[in-house]
Amino acid sequence: MGKLYVALVLCTAAMLVLVFLSWAGEVTPSKDGKLSGGEYGVLYECAFPNTVVLDGDLNELPWQYAPWHTIAHDEGTGPAPDAKDATCSFAAVADDKWLYVALKVTDDTILTGESFGGDLWNDDSVEVYIDANHAALGAYEVDDSQITIGASNIGADIEAPELGGTGDGPNTGTHAAVVESADGWIVESAVPLKNNKWDIKPKDGLIIGFNIHFNDDDDGGARDHKLIWSLKDVDDQSWQNTTRFADLKFVQLQYAVEPGGKLSATWGQIKQR
């Protein structure tokens, strides 16, 4: 009886885990355990104030502590056959001037240089979506943007990257450091919290509309795979419809304060020397 009981419990648990894994992405909570990280495809918890230096190096303390959400290869309207082909993890932190978004892209073939400007999405690229007033409307307002950052920016000017996107995405003032990694490429971007489109003042509990996409081109021509974080964006309409966005919530939590009293700002300044 006892063995049957254990076997049944194990089988049930395995079944539930399999069901969960097959239909959900992955959330890695903050390293200090203070943030659950939100809910995959629904909410990202963005800690502030935390400052990073844009250089493509994600070993800085905020990125080590921030929650990471991983979009699996089969999440999105254009699934990839396996994780090596296309996967994308992201994290976000903010200070009073910038929303920093880091993306670790797994991509077995980096392809750029065929599409430009408004067509950047046909090459390898990531997209950061902002709905500053969280209106979640069927059409874009002034304060909504799709900011497309191409892998074409690998090694390019961090303060003047080539950007694409709707909602005037290229003119949001976004900076990006893009570098190659062992299994793909990395984007460390900074979206200004104040520009001619929006004025976001982070405070504990403030929510904005937010989404992340990854366009994967394997063989030239049109995009081959499209991974999407927001569970509401089931038809790849975020480029024109903010009802498809998920949420980003600002949470007051400074990761970088350590027993030694080192503040992130201080640490950042040291790093710049």
Add this chain to the structure above:
Amino acid sequence: MGKILTSCCCLLLLSSFVYAGECKDDFEDGNAAGWTEVSGDWEVQEGDYVQLGGGMNVMGVPRTIIQSPWEFSDGTIEVTIAFDKRSDGTELPTILYRMIDDDNGYAFRVGSDTLEMGRFQNGQYSNIRGDAFPIDIGKPCRIKLEIQGMFTKAYYNDVVKIRVGDLEETFKKGKVGLAVFDANRPIYFDDVIINGAEVFPFPPLSQKVDPGGKLASVWGEIKTL
């Protein structure tokens, strides 16, 4: 302990029913028993179910349709589709699912350069999402749909290509069908495999009369009255 054991047993039993039913039809028996011809001209030819043309729905949209007798919610649908050698690729062979009647339900269409999912509402088709994807219409292709909740994931020759959802989940359950939208050349359907909770195999032709005495052809005639 007893409650936990009972719960586990219930969950396992429920899970065993999720994909309990399977229907396969390779048309090698020379007939299409089980399918109901809703519109258009269909014929079994050399192990294929061939759509030969004709058909129009209430909105004047040309199409031909056959339907399953049972209803389908979540599960998988697999079909091999071949274009005629004279085809120009515009026929749009289609897999229909969760059809609540002849004019309402989901549709997955295979074009010569697109794969797309949409829905029929009152006979009018609207695209939910399609992706550019050129296919070789000179060769048969295997289409597999995995349908769960609001999501449809589509495979072309065993490679996953598109995953689309309907946020409203407009249709939760309904019949499965095959269709062709622009029937200017024959389209060949073969090796249909459908898995789902309420799916059951088609009976052999000799056992086609069910306890209610309803023949598929009679049902079709009644429907057209």
